[in-house]
Amino acid sequence: MRSCGVPGDERGHLGAGVKGFQRFMRRLHAAKRSALASGMALLVGCASLQGAPPAPATLPPLDGARQFRAVTCGEHADGRQSLVVVQPLGPTAWRWLQLDAFGAPRARQIIENGQWRNDGFLPPNPSASLLFAGLMTRLVPSGTMGRVFPQLQLERQGETERFMQGNTLRWQIRTLNAAEPGWELMLPGAETWCIHPLSP
Numbered sequence: 001m002r003s004c005g006v007p008g009d010e011r012g013h014l015g016a017g018v019k020g021f022q023r024f025m026r027r028l029h030a031a032k033r034s035a036l037a038s039g040m041a042l043l044v045g046c047a048s049l050q051g052a053p054p055a056p057a058t059l060p061p062l063d064g065a066r067q068f069r070a071v072t073c074g075e076h077a078d079g080r081q082s083l084v085v086v087q088p089l090g091p092t093a094w095r096w097l098q099l100d101a102f103g104a105p106r107a108r109q110i111i112e113n114g115q116w117r118n119d120g121f122l123p124p125n126p127s128a129s130l131l132f133a134g135l136m137t138r139l140v141p142s143g144t145m146g147r148v149f150p151q152l153q154l155e156r157q158g159e160t161e162r163f164m165q166g167n168t169l170r171w172q173i174r175t176l177n178a179a180e181p182g183w184e185l186m187l188p189g190a191e192t193w194c195i196h197p198l199s200p
Helices: 008-050 126-136
Strands: 066-072 081-088 093-100 105-112 115-118 153-157 160-165 168-175 183-186 192-197
Touching: 081 126, 093 126, 105 126, 126 168, 126 183
Parallel strands: none
Antiparallel strands: 066 081, 066 192, 081 093, 093 105, 105 115, 153 160, 160 168, 168 183, 183 192
16 A cells, blocks of 8 residues: 655655754854844943943032922923932932922932932933933032043033033033023933022
């Protein structure tokens, strides 16, 4: 009785084809894993370079808490308002707080011994850290910027100050010529804020 199966030589070719396909798929999966690992490493590297805000090497004296009204400004701004508060926690630490227009906290962070860290259970907010770091340069006494932020290079262009870290612009500050004193703080890749100090 003749078998209805696949002839032996065809079975051999079929088996070889299946094995070859399996080897191809294993190589394809390995290549995908390698490409994914390389991509993740690149993303982490970029995030560590762009996302980590500059931290001061030392903190200048701060005589009590300061408050600032911050409003998003610029060409595409939505006019969102925030209250920014900074208070000293001793000679080596400051606490920063950003509240929205309803009084809900958007960010709570502490800068201590040259490190930013979250204060409480809010998620990390790198944009707020940049806002705090940029605003901190307005609280540094004249002539001490190089000691407080040694990793930054200051470029002045009229009323505008550009803070560079190597070839990367970290933020830009322009003094506002208005009845209400303040500054325009531009954070590349994030918001531009118009910031006004509030009376104690």
